[in-house]
Amino acid sequence: MPSLDLHTDVVTLTRALVDVESVSGNERTLADAVEAALSGLPHLQTGRFGNTVVARTSLSRAERVVVAGHLDTVPEAGNLPSRLVDDRIYGLGACDMKGGVAVALRLAATITEPVRDVTYVFYDCEEIEAEKNGLGRLARTRPEELTADFAVLMEPSSAQVEGGCQGTLRAEIVLPGKRAHSARAWMGANAIHAAAPVLTRLAEYKPRQVPVDGLVYREGLNAVGITGGVAGNVIPDECRVTVNYRFAPDRSEAEAFAHVQETFAGYVVELRDSAPAAAPGLDRPSAAAFVEALGVQPHPKFGWTDVARFAELGVPAVNYGPGESALAHTRDEYVEVAELHSCEDRMGAWLRG
Numbered sequence: 001m002p003s004l005d006l007h008t009d010v011v012t013l014t015r016a017l018v019d020v021e022s023v024s025g026n027e028r029t030l031a032d033a034v035e036a037a038l039s040g041l042p043h044l045q046t047g048r049f050g051n052t053v054v055a056r057t058s059l060s061r062a063e064r065v066v067v068a069g070h071l072d073t074v075p076e077a078g079n080l081p082s083r084l085v086d087d088r089i090y091g092l093g094a095c096d097m098k099g100g101v102a103v104a105l106r107l108a109a110t111i112t113e114p115v116r117d118v119t120y121v122f123y124d125c126e127e128i129e130a131e132k133n134g135l136g137r138l139a140r141t142r143p144e145e146l147t148a149d150f151a152v153l154m155e156p157s158s159a160q161v162e163g164g165c166q167g168t169l170r171a172e173i174v175l176p177g178k179r180a181h182s183a184r185a186w187m188g189a190n191a192i193h194a195a196a197p198v199l200t201r202l203a204e205y206k207p208r209q210v211p212v213d214g215l216v217y218r219e220g221l222n223a224v225g226i227t228g229g230v231a232g233n234v235i236p237d238e239c240r241v242t243v244n245y246r247f248a249p250d251r252s253e254a255e256a257f258a259h260v261q262e263t264f265a266g267y268v269v270e271l272r273d274s275a276p277a278a279a280p281g282l283d284r285p286s287a288a289a290f291v292e293a294l295g296v297q298p299h300p301k302f303g304w305t306d307v308a309r310f311a312e313l314g315v316p317a318v319n320y321g322p323g324e325s326a327l328a329h330t331r332d333e334y335v336e337v338a339e340l341h342s343c344e345d346r347m348g349a350w351l352r353g
Contacts (some may be wrong), residue, residue, distance in 0.1 A: 001028060001032050001036065001050075002019075002029070002030075002033050003033065003036070003037075003096065004016055004017070004034065004036075004037040004105070004230045005106050005337050006037050006038075006041075006108070007033055007109055007110070010103060010106050010110055010338060010340045010344050011084070011089065011100050012080075013102040013105060014094065014099050014102040014108060014157060014284075014340060015081075015082040015084065015089055015091070015096055016089040016268055017030070017091065017093070017101055017102055018080070018081070018092060018093055018094050018098050018296075019078065019080065019082055020029070020033060020089070021073075021074065021092070022071050022072050022073055022093070023073055023074070023075050023076065023081060023332055024072040024124070024125050024126070024127045024128040025026075025072075025125065026072075026130070026133075027051040027071045027072050027124040028051055029138065029210045030047070030051070030071050031051040031053055031071060031097070031122070031124065033120050033331055034053045034105070035048055035053045037105070037109075037156045038055040038105075038108060038109075039051065041055070041108070041109060041112075041231075043112040043113070044056065044057060044108060044120075045057075045160045047145075048239045049134075049137070049138055049141075049142060049145075050124065050134060050137065050268030051071070051123075051124035051125075051134060052121065052122065052124055052134035052135070052137070052138055053121075053210075054119065054120070054122075054138070054145050055108055055119075055120045056118065056119040056120070056277070056331070057112065057114060057115065057116070057118050059114070059116045059117055059146050060117075061114070061115065061116050061117040062076065062116075062119040062201050063116045063117070063149045063150070063286055064116065064118070064119060064147070064148045064149055065117070065118055065119070065149060065150045065151065065152065065286065066109065066118075066120075066121060066146060066148045066150075066151035066152070066310070066315070066317075067104050067108075067117050067118060067119070067150055067152050067347075068104075068118045068120070068121040068122075068123065068149075068152070068153050068154065068156065068306070069100045069101040069104050069118050069121075069122055069123075069137065069149060069153070069321070070084070070097060070101075070122075070123050070124070070125075070126035070127070070128050070134070070135070070306075071101065071122050071123065072111060072125055072126055072128075073092050073093035073098075073127065074092075074096075074127050074279075074312065074329045076092050077092070077136060077331040078331065079091055079092045079331055081313065081331070082093050082094065084336060084337075087335060087337040087338065088334040088335065088337065089335050089337065090332065090333070090334040091333075091334075092333070093335060094191075094323070094333055094335045095156050095167065095322075095323035095324065095325075095327045095328050095331075095333040095335050096155075096323065096325075096327075096329065096333065097154055097155060097156055097321060097323065097328075098157055098160075098322070098335075099156070099158065099321065099322040099323050099335035099339070099340055100155065100321035100322060101122060101341070103154060103321070103322065103340060103343045103344045103347065104154055104346050105120075105122075106118045106123070106268055106344055107109065107120075107344065107347055107348060107351060108258055109328075110348070110350050111348060111352060114351040114352065114353075115269050115351065115352065115353035116188055116198075116234075116351060116353065117347050119146070119148060121135065121138070121145070121146070121179060123135045123138065124218070124307065126146055127316065128236075129338075132277070132332070133306070133309075135306050135309055136306075139309050139312070139313060140266050143313060145231075146310065146313055146315065147313075147315075148315050148317070149243060149267070149284075149286040149308075149315070149353065150213060150281075150284065150287050150315065150316055150317070151253075151307070151309075151310045151315050151316070151317035151318075152290070152317070152318060152320050152321065152347070153305060153306055153307050153317055153318070153319050153320070153321075154313055154319075154321035154343075155305050155319040155321050156321050156322065156323030156324060156325045156327070156328060156335070157319045157320055157321055157322075157325065157327070158323070158324045158325075158339065159277040159296075159303075159320075159321070159322055159324075159339045159342045159343050159346075160296055160297075160298075160299055160320070161281055161291055161297075161298040161299065161318050161319075161320050162298070162299050162300065162301035162319040162320070163213065163215050163278035163280025163281075163291075163292035163298045163299070163300060163301060163318050164212065164213070164215070164217075164249050164277065164278040164279050164281070164300065164301055164307060164311070164317075164318070165243055165249075165277060165278045165301040165303060165304050165305045165307050165308055165319070166217060166219070166246045166247060166248065166249075166277055166302060166304055167246070167247045167248075167249070167251065167253060167256055167274070167275060167276050167277030167303065167308070168204070168239060168244065168245070168246055168247075168275050168304045169245050169247070169257060169259050169260070169271065169272075169273065169274035169275075170224070170242060170243070170244050170245075170271075170272045170273050170275065171242070171243055171245070171257070171271050171272055171320070172184050172230040172241065172242050172266050172272060173198050173240065173241040173243065173268070174238070174240055174267065174268040174269070175191045175192075175194040175228075175238065175239040175241070175267070175271060175323070176189075176191060176194075176235055176238060176268075177189040177190055177191025177194060177235065177237045177238060177239065178194075178228065178235070178307060179234060179236070179237035180234070180235040180236055181233060181234065182232075182233045182234060182235055182250070183233070184340075185235050188237070189233035189237075190235050190236060191228055191236045191237055191238050191239040192228045192229065192236050192238060192239045192285040194221065195226060195228070195239050195241050197239075197263065198241050198267065198293040199223060199241070201263065201264065201291075202221065202222065202223050205221050205263065207219040207220050208248065210244060210249075210250055212248060212250055212279055212280065212300075213247045213279055213283055213300065214281045214282060214283075214298075215279065215280055215282070215298060215300040216300060217248035217249065217277075217300045217302075218300075218302065219245070219247055219248055220245070220246045221243060221244075221245045221246075221247055222243065222244055223241055223242065223243055224242050224243065224244045225241070225242035225314070226239065226240070226241050226242070227239070227242075228240065234268035236271065238331065242272070243260065245260050245303075246302070246303075247259070247277055247279040248277060248295035249276075249278055249279040251277065251278070252276065253274045253275075253276050256274065256308065257274065265272055274314070274333070275304050275308060276299060276312065277304075277306050277308065277311075278307045278308040278310070278311035278317065279316075280298065280300070280301075280316065280318060281311075281316025281317070282298060282318075284315075286316070286332065287316045287318065288318075290301075290318065291318075291352075292344045293349060293350040294320075294347075294350065295344070295346075296346075298318070303325070303341050305319055308349075309318060318337045320343070320347075321343060322335050322336065322340045322343045322351045323335040323336070323337035323339065326337035329336060
């Protein structure tokens with residue numbers, strides 16, 4: 001098992017984390033190392049739930065916050081081990097999100113008496129199907145571990161606060177036709193041709209821009225796939241257009257699906273999957289104090305993250321971490337050394353008061 005020195009500098013720790021391969025489903029080695037490092041800290045109570053590690057202070061503070069990050073990465077793309085080049089750390093997961101995990105581990109190790117009680121959560125299986133997500137599993141089976149006034153998810157955000165997140169749903173518009181030989185096309189009804197008005201409706205769709213807690217979320221409804229066809233000499237009798245709706249936090253999943261059904265009134269619309277949006281909760285005192293302490297202008301989060309899991313538990317949450325999200329999952333992903341230091345310094349000041 002590799003050994004992690006949580007008292008080294010954040011750059012060295014980030015590289016050490018990157019160099020422990022932890023593709024989703026293979027987090028045990030890294031989880032073991034994180035657990036061992038945290039268990040040696042007398043000011044923390046550390047527990048293990050599968051490959052999720054939880055460490056918490058118990059100082060009877062008036063407020064408790066959660067600082068969370070996932071240990072897993074997408075599959076390797078020839079980008080191990082880590083490299084330090086021009087004040088950037090390159091390597092698998094450097095951006096998403098071992099840089100953020102390094103910051104959180106440094107805070108856990110070095111701030112022994114924070115002004116707020118802190119629960120640190122390092123979880124598995126974020127990059128794959130939702131039912132395997134370690135944070136989701138913890139929320140279902142041990143929700144008391146996540147009880148808090150506020151949460152920070154160390155997702156890459158270029159060291160800027162991104163409040164809440166969009167919801168997302170995927171649905172299929174089902175277009176029926178009538179099968180026939182392509183030499184006698186007049187005897188059938190081409191289901192693929194029937195997709196034209198659906199695509200026109202999507203092209204003409206005007207997405208909302210919705211203010212929530214002072215942040216403006218821009219929605220989107222787009223075709224992301226189309227399937228149909230039987231053979232090269234057959235008029236197809238079914239076509240399906242897959243759409244993805246990214247919706248603002250003022251709508252529930254049910255309301256979002258109702259909007260998609262309304263947009264495609266007259267068609268059969270089948271829901272395939274969905275995940276809720278999360279309001280940023282920046283009007284809550286704990287969230288407002290975080291933004292004020294960091295001295296940065298909050299922005300809306302475009303995309304879905306695990307802050308939605310906290311929102312379902314009634315805990316306001318923001319995304320805040322080193323690294324640019326556009327670099328996540330790329331072969332040449334990297335994290336800026338300056339952002340690692342900035343996040344550690346700012347969050348340290350917030351926890352120290």
